[in-house]
Amino acid sequence: MPANAISTNVPVLQLTDIRKTFGGITAIEKFSLDVHPGEIVALVGDNGAGKSTLIKIVSGVHPPTSGSIAIDNEIVAMSNATMARARGIEVVYQDLALADQQSVYMNMFLGREPVNRFGLLDRRRMIAETEQLVKELDVRIPSAHATIRDLSGGQRQGVAIARATHWASKLILLDEPTAALGVAETAKVEEIVLSLKSRNIGVLIISHSLDQVFRLSDRICVLRRGRQIGVRKTAETDKNQIVAMITGLQEH
Template sequence: MNASAPVLELKDIKKNFDAVVAIENFSLEIYPGEIVALVGDNGAGKSTLIKIISGVYAPSSGTITIEGDTVAMSSATMARSHGIEVVYQDLALADQQTVYMNMFLGRELTNGIGLLDRKTMIAETEKLVQELDVRIPSAHATIKDLSGGQRQGVAIARATRWAKKLILLDEPTAALGVAETAKVEAIVQSLKSRNIGVLIISHSLDQVFKLSDRICVLRRGKQIGIRKTSETDKNEIVSMITGVQ
């Protein structure tokens, strides 16, 4: 993959819900191995934007380009087929199932006679959680028996297993304590070495400055600006979010 080509390019994205403009003229490029943070107050349009990228909503106008090809992202299935995975706040894990079954939920591997290939799924799960340092008892553990941080780790590991180009993270540590947050942040940082682009929504500016390469600010559906994380500070970002100098 050409590192200079963005995995995702949004150009002049607009989204209306009847008379309400939710997103106005939004443009952004995300590159392989880059973490971009999307910040803004509640109602700024962050979740709407994630849903447009992930195929839940179609944009009212504008273009979505993946590795140079313009795509009409008409469904979540189509987004996944383009190598885009999302980790939502509610994680979408099956509580009664094991970690390895969740890793392959809806995409289970089967053997030559059509039976579940549990051995391969377990082996792949164990390899991935080890690589990402997701500390769980085993691939056989049931999701409901895991802590919040472990569940979040499993959800990110699953996205990593299937994402070829981009992972979208919507408040990945919102419900976690300090230690578990640090663990999940380490997992997110490790995605850079896999050359996957990451777009993260976070209310924590500490987290944003720790993880991101660039910060994109939204206010009431308008894109206020994009800053390189190394060239800005919290005061500037706060004033961009709030509109107060």
């Protein structure tokens, strides 16, 4: 991406002064962040820092207690996951949310199955679109008819990301997308994530691996105990600085 692209684009996502409490517990405090089209922003921090809570706020699972969410400069109320999807936002969680007994093509359209003029499932269309997408993303699965339970971890993750890619028009949220994968499968998933930049889709990724964060991200946002410690351009920082921010040795 050209150096000036991020500064001239309208952010696809703007979080402003987001606060989230659960009872008397404050999970997120005054958090602000922009994500631009074609930009990959990494959320990093120790367990309990609030990373997954933020993803759930953006995806409509948890409404913020206060603060605002804007998509393409329009303030939105993201009160449920359906509203987030309608805004072009898709999520890939660690547990993938795939139906193990179903085929790849049925998973690709789960809950959004098209019907033909007779009111029956349009399986031909689903299979054709699935095959086209997995070919484009180079997700190496036996076929669109393969059952999810018969696939490897990396293939399943590829299907989950392909599904998100198929439906997302603005933003994809990834919560530890390669946590359970081996080296080769991780590399394949990272390739797919990087390919989203060319489609001008914004990506917000949580990863426990700083190596991965430095390979993929344009910017890194550090959280500690629900507070935003700072945001760094990846090319202008290093792992030592990020670790210091995560652990509290450096405050901003």
